[in-house]
Structures are given as C-alpha cells and as structure tokens.
Amino acid sequence: MSERITIDPITRLEGHGKIEIFLDDNGDVERAFLQIPELRGFEQFAVGRPVEEMPRITPRICGVCPTTHHMCSTKAVDAVFNTPPTPTGRKIRELIYNAFQFEDHTLHFFFLGGPDFVVGPQAPAAERNILGVIGKVGLEIGGQVIRARREARDIINYLGGKVIHPVCGLPGGVSKGLDEEHRVEFLEVAKSSIEFAQFALKIFDDIVLKNKDYVDIVVGDAYQLQTYYMGLVDENNKLNFYDGDVRVVDTKGKEFCKFKPDEYLDHIAEHVEPWSYVKFPFLKKIGWKGFIEGEDTSIYRVAPLARLNASDGMATPLAQEHYEQMFEVLGGKPSHHTLAFHWARLIETLQAAETMKLLLEDKTITDPNIRQIPTNTPNEGVGIVEAPRGTLIHHYKTDERGIMEEANLIVATVHNSPAIAMSIEKAAKAFIKGGNVSEGLLNMAEMAFRPYDPCHACGTHSLPGEMPIIINVYDRNHELVKRLKR
Amino acid sequence: MPLEKSTVDGKELTLPRFYDTVYTLDQVIDVDYYLPGCAPPRDLILNAVGAILEGNLPPKGAVLSPNKSLCDDCERNDSKPEKLAISEIKRPWEVLIDPEECFLAQGIICMGPATRTGCGERCIVANMPCRGCFGPTDQVYDQGAKFLAALGSIIDTDDEKEIEKIVDTIVDPAGTFYRFSLPSSILRRKRMEAIK
Numbered sequence: 001m002s003e004r005i006t007i008d009p010i011t012r013l014e015g016h017g018k019i020e021i022f023l024d025d026n027g028d029v030e031r032a033f034l035q036i037p038e039l040r041g042f043e044q045f046a047v048g049r050p051v052e053e054m055p056r057i058t059p060r061i062c063g064v065c066p067t068t069h070h071m072c073s074t075k076a077v078d079a080v081f082n083t084p085p086t087p088t089g090r091k092i093r094e095l096i097y098n099a100f101q102f103e104d105h106t107l108h109f110f111f112l113g114g115p116d117f118v119v120g121p122q123a124p125a126a127e128r129n130i131l132g133v134i135g136k137v138g139l140e141i142g143g144q145v146i147r148a149r150r151e152a153r154d155i156i157n158y159l160g161g162k163v164i165h166p167v168c169g170l171p172g173g174v175s176k177g178l179d180e181e182h183r184v185e186f187l188e189v190a191k192s193s194i195e196f197a198q199f200a201l202k203i204f205d206d207i208v209l210k211n212k213d214y215v216d217i218v219v220g221d222a223y224q225l226q227t228y229y230m231g232l233v234d235e236n237n238k239l240n241f242y243d244g245d246v247r248v249v250d251t252k253g254k255e256f257c258k259f260k261p262d263e264y265l266d267h268i269a270e271h272v273e274p275w276s277y278v279k280f281p282f283l284k285k286i287g288w289k290g291f292i293e294g295e296d297t298s299i300y301r302v303a304p305l306a307r308l309n310a311s312d313g314m315a316t317p318l319a320q321e322h323y324e325q326m327f328e329v330l331g332g333k334p335s336h337h338t339l340a341f342h343w344a345r346l347i348e349t350l351q352a353a354e355t356m357k358l359l360l361e362d363k364t365i366t367d368p369n370i371r372q373i374p375t376n377t378p379n380e381g382v383g384i385v386e387a388p389r390g391t392l393i394h395h396y397k398t399d400e401r402g403i404m405e406e407a408n409l410i411v412a413t414v415h416n417s418p419a420i421a422m423s424i425e426k427a428a429k430a431f432i433k434g435g436n437v438s439e440g441l442l443n444m445a446e447m448a449f450r451p452y453d454p455c456h457a458c459g460t461h462s463l464p465g466e467m468p469i470i471i472n473v474y475d476r477n478h479e480l481v482k483r484l485k486r
Numbered sequence: 487m488p489l490e491k492s493t494v495d496g497k498e499l500t501l502p503r504f505y506d507t508v509y510t511l512d513q514v515i516d517v518d519y520y521l522p523g524c525a526p527p528r529d530l531i532l533n534a535v536g537a538i539l540e541g542n543l544p545p546k547g548a549v550l551s552p553n554k555s556l557c558d559d560c561e562r563n564d565s566k567p568e569k570l571a572i573s574e575i576k577r578p579w580e581v582l583i584d585p586e587e588c589f590l591a592q593g594i595i596c597m598g599p600a601t602r603t604g605c606g607e608r609c610i611v612a613n614m615p616c617r618g619c620f621g622p623t624d625q626v627y628d629q630g631a632k633f634l635a636a637l638g639s640i641i642d643t644d645d646e647k648e649i650e651k652i653v654d655t656i657v658d659p660a661g662t663f664y665r666f667s668l669p670s671s672i673l674r675r676k677r678m679e680a681i682k
Contacts, residue, residue: 033497049661050577162609165525167608167609175613272487403657
C-alpha cells in the first residue's frame with residue numbers, strides 16, 4: 001500500500017517546487033505539502049550596491065518577468081531619492097509595463113496554464129504543452145500567438161534596450177525617449193494586441209466556457225478557496241498595473257484596508273515554516289491563524305482573479321465588459337474559484353492592450369523631457385507594482401551616498417504561497433483516493449498551482465531553471481516502489 | 487527557520503542544503519561551448535542552434551560570440567576622443583546622459599573595454615552604460631582587473647592625491663567590475679574571514 005507521493009520537480013511554471021503527498025491507510029490523501037526548495041539571496045547581496053544599479057540587478061531574479069522587477073525597482077529608487085518620473089518618463093514606463101503584462105499573460109495562457117484546458121487535464125503529458133496546444137488550435141493560431149508576443153516584446157526591446165533585463169529605468173524617469181516614427185508604429189501593434197486579446201478570450205469561451213465538464217471543474221469545490229484579495233487600484237478603485245494604492249477586500253468582497261506603498265509593513269507580515277524556503281505572508285492586523293480558509297482566515301491572494309476581486313472594475317471599457325460577464329457567470333463577486341484566475345488573466349491582457357493604445361494615442365509621449373535629475377539626499381523608499389503574478393514590493397534603505405544598506409523584497413508569488421499550498425492539498429484530497437495514483441490525477445493536483453502562474457524563482461528570490469518532475473511512490477516501509485519522471 | 491529536515495504531523499520533509507560559494511558551470515561539469523550574455527541575445531542563440539543543426543561547430547570550448555571588446559563595435563566609438571581623459575566619475579543618475587557620446591568620455595563607468603561584444607550594444611542603444619554581462623574576451627583572464635587597467639589609463643592626472651580623489655568617487659568597484667565574473671576571477675569570492 002503506497003503511503004507517500006513526491007512530485008519533484010513540478011512543471012509548467014517558473015521556478016522550482018516539489019509536492020509531497022501522504023496517503024492514509026485507505027489510500028486517501030491525509031496531508032499534501034508544496035515545498036519550495038530554492039533560495040537566491042538577493043536581499044543579502046544587494047547590500048553594498050549603488051541603489052541605481054538595483055533596477056539592473058533585481059531583474060535577474062527571473063527570466064520570465066524581469067520587466068516587472070525592473071519597473072518596481074525603478075519606482076523604489078524614485079522613492080529613495082524622493083524624485084518621481086517626469087510625466088513623459090512615466091508614460092514611457094507605463095507603455096513598457098503594459099506591453100509586458102500583455103506578453104507575459106499571453107505566455108502563461110498558451111504555454112503554461114492553458115494546455116491543461118486546451119488539450120485536456122488528463123491528456124498524456126507529452127501533449128500537455130504548447131506543442132499540444134498548437135496541435136489542437138492549428139499552426140496558424142500558434143503563429144499568431146508567437147507573433148503577438150514578439151511585437152509587444154519588440155516595444156520593450158526598443159525602449160528598454162533588452163526585453164530580458166531591460167535597463168532604461170533611472171530615478172526621475174527613463175534613459176531613452178520615443179520618437180514619432182516609433183509612436184505610430186507601436187500604435188499599430190497596440191491595436192493588433194487588442195484584437196489578439198479579444199481573440200484569446202474567444203478561445204477561452206469556445207474551449208472552456210462552452211464545455212460543461214470544464215465549467216463544472218471551474219466552479220467545483222476542489223478548486224475553491226475562500227481568502228482575502230489584494231491588488232493595486234487607482235483613485236477610482238479601478239485596477240492598475242503600474243501604480244496606485246494597495247487595496248485588500250475580505251472573503252465577502254468588502255474593503256478591509258487600503259494603504260500606500262510605504263505603509264506595507266503595517267499590513268503584511270511573513271510566517272516561516274521549516275519545510276519550505278518560501279515565506280508565508282498574512283494580514284498583520286488579523287494575525288497568523290494557520291493554513292485555513294473562510295471568514296477567520298488571515299490569508300490573502302494576489303494576481304489576476306484577486307485583482308479583479310479587489311478592484312471596483314477594470315480601467316478600460318472592453319476589459320470592463322468581460323469583467324462584468326465573468327462575475328455574472330461565476331455567481332457574483334468576489335469569486336473564490338481558483339481556476340477563474342485563467343479567465344481573469346485574459347481580461348487583464350485586454351486591459352493591458354487597451355492601455356497601450358491610450359498611451360500611444362497621446363502625442364505627448366514623444367516629448368523629450370523624459371527624466372529629471374534627483375537633488376534630494378537618498379534615504380529609504382518603497383516601490384510597488386502589480387506583477388503579472390501579483391503585488392510586487394521592493395523596499396530599499398541606503399546611506400547618504402545612495403549605497404544599499406538593506407533590501408526587503410516581497411515578490412508576487414510569495415503572497416500566494418499559503419493559498420497555493422492549501423489549493424494543492426485540497427485538490428490532492430479531492431482527486432487522489434483509495435491509493436489510485438495515475439499521472440492524470442497527479443496533473444489534477446498540479447492544476448491547483450498553475451492558475452496562480454507561480455514564479456518560484458521570484459518567490460524565493462531564487463535561481464530560475466528547469467522544472468522537471470519526479471514522482472516517487474513510497475510504501476509504508478518507506479521503500480521506493482515506483483518512480484515516474486518527466 | 488527553514489530546515490533541511492523537518493517533521494510535520496509525523497511526516498518527514500526535506501529541503502536541499504546550500505553551499506557557501508558560487509561556482510561557474512565549468513567548475514562543476516565539462517562544458518562544450520559557451521553562449522555568453524545575461525541573457526544571451528536571440529541572434530546568438532539562433533546562430534548556435536543553426537551551427538549545431540548544420541554540424542558546423544567551432545573547436546570545443548569556444549565562446550560563441552566574436553572575440554573582441556564592445557568598444558570595437560560600439561556606435562559611440564567614433565565620438566571617443568583620441569585620448570580619453572576623465573577627471574571625475576559620475577553615477578548614471580547624476581547627469582543627463584548624452585545619447586551620442588562615449589560613456590567613459592562623459593565620466594560614466596562603462597564596462598565596454600573589458601567586455602566581449604556580440605550583444606548588439608543593446609544597453610548602449612538604450613542610453614545606458616555596459617555592465618559587462620558578456621564576460622571578457624578570450625585573452626582576458628580576470629574581467630575586473632582588465633577594467634581596472636583600462637580605468638587607470640584614462641584617468642587624467644599623474645598627481646597621487648588627485649588620483650585618490652577621483653578613485654574615491656567610484657562606488658562599489660567589486661560589485662561593478664566583477665558583477666558577472668566574480669566566481670571565475672582571480673578573486674573568486676569574498677574572503678570567508680571577512681564574513682565571519
């Protein structure tokens with residue numbers, strides 16, 4: 001009788017993780033743990049670095065979302081020098097940032113999380129990837145996905161220097177401006193990005209929402225988790241990726257708190273467990289209550305569904321239509337249906353594209369005044385953005401020359417780590433019964449983390465790399481009975 | 487605190503332990519070819535994949551990027567004066583950077599002289615100085631030392647006190663000159679005694 005199942009490493013996410021599942025005597029799941037076995041040490045080796053180099057160092061946390069670290073870090077450096085960007089500098093940053101949200105979310109839906117739905121959760125592993133998706137939707141659509149991402153990434157390339165580890169952020173603005181020729185060219189890209197985002201939503205509608213079995217999985221109990229929700233909102237409480245206040249709503253959707261970036265330590269605390277290198281944030285004003293969901297929890301979630309829950313709506317009209325439709329289908333707001341993260345992600349993709357168009361229609365984005373030089377003595381500052389995977393916080397303390405003395409990074413996926421651990425345990429308990437452990441069932445357990453689009457290199461400020469999976473099945477004498485490898 | 491071994495509800499869980507030193511890949515396994523860059527640019531990746539598919543690879547151990555420094559290809563090289571002579575070092579945030587003049591000529595540290603080319607000078611084109619992510623050329627063993635040498639030859643004074651004053655304006659030399667190459671350099675790592 002098998003007792004322990006190890007999924008190590010887990011697949012189709014960024015970073016490393018292993019899942020340990022323990023079966024009781026009936027072969028049902030007694031406990032399941034998601035352990036993050038990596039640690040980077042950015043907060044340590046940041047010490048001694050010039051603060052303006054942090055936007056060039058911190059993107060190395062992750063090869064998938066370097067732009068988000070670059071932008072958040074730049075905002076933290078702004079705050080350290082108490083020097084905001086010029087209006088044009090800010091517009092250029094917002095353009096880069098929305099282009100990034102667009103392409104990163106697209107990556108996740110088609111390459112990482114989407115295959116579960118497009119190909120089918122219990123399809124053979126060899127098909128549950130982008131190639132399987134292309135096999136299902138056709139080569140032409142596959143080509144469109146790649147092209148849409150490339151065009152958005154070329155905007156980041158042009159303005160940021162490199163799409164992986166952009167370099168243009170400086171306190172008070174950016175290093176490179178936009179000329180009229182490129183404004184016009186990129187405006188066309190923005191328009192086709194809007195079309196592509198709507199097209200992706202249509203694919204989701206055709207493949208998931210029109211399939212009753214999938215809808216049942218989405219609204220079913222196995223993938224539900226009642227938590228609080230956190231996201232950045234603008235002055236109208238509409239969703240914003242680049243800037244704003246942090247807003248938290250409770251399990252019923254009522255605003256619990258709203259705070260400015262430099263107040264984050266009053267609201268967020270981190271809990272440590274001995275079995276994982278990732279930390280477990282919770283709402284400080286409630287206190288650590290353990291890994292529980294429901295009214296009494298102090299656990300909150302971030303990232304697409306959480307942002308849609310925490311805001312009063314999307315900031316752009318086409319995305320807003322989809323926002324309203326989604327909550328109608330899911331039975332109201334807030335939605336606790338974890339798989340709906342995939343849907344919310346596509347709605348955000350649409351807002352990102354619409355925002356790119358708005359920014360590029362504004363001719364003042366070609367203004368040459370892209371940067372102002374700081375005059376204040378550097379000291380301490382906090383930058384917050386909404387990374388594709390959730391609220392990202394960079395907090396820097398420097399000496400009077402602007403040399404780093406201390407860094408605190410709370411990286412998107414970390415906020416979700418308690419919820420991810422709980423979602424996996426819940427799904428494992430729902431699907432693995434009577435000792436029946438097929439690969440397809442294990443994938444149902446993995447489907448519990450993919451909606452969060454985790455970035456564990458980020459989550460533990462640790463090295464990204466390959467995420468292979470090994471499944472070790474042990475009997476009650478802890479003898480290795482079976483090993484499945486991917 | 488995270489532990490290498492812990493027990494929760496009677497279940498034993500493990501985490502991997504960490505070393506106290508960073509290793510380069512070739513200090514751990516045998517490396518056939520090096521694709522430089524952080525991250526390697528898509529053209530170099532495309533060329534490398536093409537070379538493999540065509541069976542057209544150079545001798546083992548080669549670095550798959552041209553063996554010359556960034557300055558050779560840099561579009562700002564033309565504006566570099568015959569003799570570079572700087573009297574003050576500026577950090578990138580302190581000045582509005584001229585988008586056409588050589589960074590070193592503007593007094594801004596740029597690792598170009600000590601860094602291999604092949605990246606398309608992407609950071610330079612974005613109006614930011616090079617930070618050395620391609621590593622050094624074949625002839626250079628220690629990238630940081632190479633840059634120190636280059637810096638020494640362009641500081642515009644023979645007066646020792648003046649030199650000291652200028653050098654004092656350079657912040658974080660180890661973290662800047664060795665950012666991408668410390669584990670493969672002569673220095674190798676921070677001294678353990680200094681940490682303890």
